[in-house]
Amino acid sequence: MTTQPTTYSIGELAREFDITTRSIRFYEDQGLLAPQRQGQTRLYTNKDRVRLKLILRGKRLGFSLAETKNLFDLYDMENSSERQLRTVLALIDDKKLSLKQQLEDIKVLLVELNNLEERCRDELAEIEASQAANQSLPNQESL
Amino acid sequence: MTTQPTTYSIGELAREFDITTRSIRFYEDQGLLAPQRQGQTRLYTNKDRVRLKLILRGKRLGFSLAETKNLFDLYDMENSSERQLRTVLALIDDKKLSLKQQLEDIKVLLVELNNLEERCRDELAEIEASQAANQSLPNQESL
DNA sequence: GGTTACCTTTACGTTAACGTAAACTTGGTT
DNA sequence: AACCAAGTTTACGTTAACGTAAAGGTAACC
Numbered sequence: 001m002t003t004q005p006t007t008y009s010i011g012e013l014a015r016e017f018d019i020t021t022r023s024i025r026f027y028e029d030q031g032l033l034a035p036q037r038q039g040q041t042r043l044y045t046n047k048d049r050v051r052l053k054l055i056l057r058g059k060r061l062g063f064s065l066a067e068t069k070n071l072f073d074l075y076d077m078e079n080s081s082e083r084q085l086r087t088v089l090a091l092i093d094d095k096k097l098s099l100k101q102q103l104e105d106i107k108v109l110l111v112e113l114n115n116l117e118e119r120c121r122d123e124l125a126e127i128e129a130s131q132a133a134n135q136s137l138p139n140q141e142s143l
Numbered sequence: 144m145t146t147q148p149t150t151y152s153i154g155e156l157a158r159e160f161d162i163t164t165r166s167i168r169f170y171e172d173q174g175l176l177a178p179q180r181q182g183q184t185r186l187y188t189n190k191d192r193v194r195l196k197l198i199l200r201g202k203r204l205g206f207s208l209a210e211t212k213n214l215f216d217l218y219d220m221e222n223s224s225e226r227q228l229r230t231v232l233a234l235i236d237d238k239k240l241s242l243k244q245q246l247e248d249i250k251v252l253l254v255e256l257n258n259l260e261e262r263c264r265d266e267l268a269e270i271e272a273s274q275a276a277n278q279s280l281p282n283q284e285s286l
Numbered sequence: 287g288g289t290t291a292c293c294t295t296t297a298c299g300t301t302a303a304c305g306t307a308a309a310c311t312t313g314g315t316t
Numbered sequence: 317a318a319c320c321a322a323g324t325t326t327a328c329g330t331t332a333a334c335g336t337a338a339a340g341g342t343a344a345c346c
Contacts, residue, residue, distance in 0.1 A: 011292065021293085026334060040294055040341075057248050060241075062205020064332070075259060085267045092260050098203075099249050099256075105200050106242050106249075113242075116218060117235050124228045154322065164323085169304060183311075183324055207302070 008044040017056060027055055030065050032072065061102070071095070151187040160199060170198055173208050175215065204245070214238070 014021045027033050028042075032055055035042040044052075051072070058068035074088050157164045170176050171185075175198055178185040187195075194215070201211035217231050 009292080020335080022336085023334065025294095030333090042293085057252070060205070060245060061248050061252070062203070066332090080263075080266055082267065082270050085263050085270070089260060089263050089267075092256050092263070096253060096256055096260075099253055102203060103246070103249055105204055106246055109200070109204070110239060110242055113235050113239055117232060117239075120223075120228050120232050120235070123223060124225065124232075127225050127228070152322080163305080165306085166304065168324090173303090185323085209302090 006045065008049060010042050010044065013044055013049060013052060017052060019056070024052065027052070027065065030069065032065060032069050061099075149188065151192060153185050153187065156187055156192060156195060160195060162199075167195065170195070170208065173212065175208060175212050 008016075010021045010024055014024060024033070028035065033044075033048055033051055035044045035048050037043065054072075055065070055068055058065075058071070063071075070091070074091060077084065077088065080088070151159075153164045153167055157167060167176070171178065176187075176191055176194055178187045178191050180186065197215075198208070198211055201208075201214070206214075213234070217234060220227065220231065223231070
């Protein structure tokens, strides 16, 4: 059982996720990451790596960094008063609603893309059919 | 059967979709809309309205305006050579892949949010339980 | 000891998607 | 005639999310 490395350099993470080191430092700047330091150099743990993965997932879903940070903060919250808990629950409900909307949007778009694809395939088939016809009826004013 | 209006003003659409007229004009500027004119004034048909709706759906999904325009161009394409059709099919496949990724992302996030919600509810229940306990055991060094 | 490969901070530049303000026209209303 | 609401163009401002360049530190390798 090969143990996975416990720490990563910024370059390793950048390569793994195909982003620039600049981006990773920027995420830190915005409070989304907080790696330890080895002197000056940043050292990323597995936890940091997971966070980065989550940031990128957020981006794929059209989240702003601020939104993702919000979700992180929700998740990290331990010290929670009743009032805080209630706001968190409300926020969660909001997110869930908009995510369900996104689910619907995506399903609809997928259907539409499938239709479009079919139309394209039909057109292609027509073109190829007419080409085949041209081959069986050769030299008919072709240049 | 009340017929829906055949044309809309820019203000009507802005109100309906809760965006600014500035945005609508900007979308036109970027080639996503092309309303007719009544003199200077823009006149939007039902088709235009649908387009606007699609633009907003795209935004919800994290699409850039350029991407949405791309999809529009795909859809509008009539005069299609074989080569064009093949590129379109490739693009469609790309989109479908990333949409399926988004679907997965969203499902996972929804599960995580549900977990978080449950944790919150549990904490809330604890708090309320302890409050109830405090009420049945009154004045115990409360200010 | 010089080069190479990464790492660092600082800071100015860039693109997308509008916001905002100015200055003007047009159609209806009092 | 005066006025208001809604439309128009033109143009500069703004924010997010990085890109890019400058100037420098450190560790390994030839």
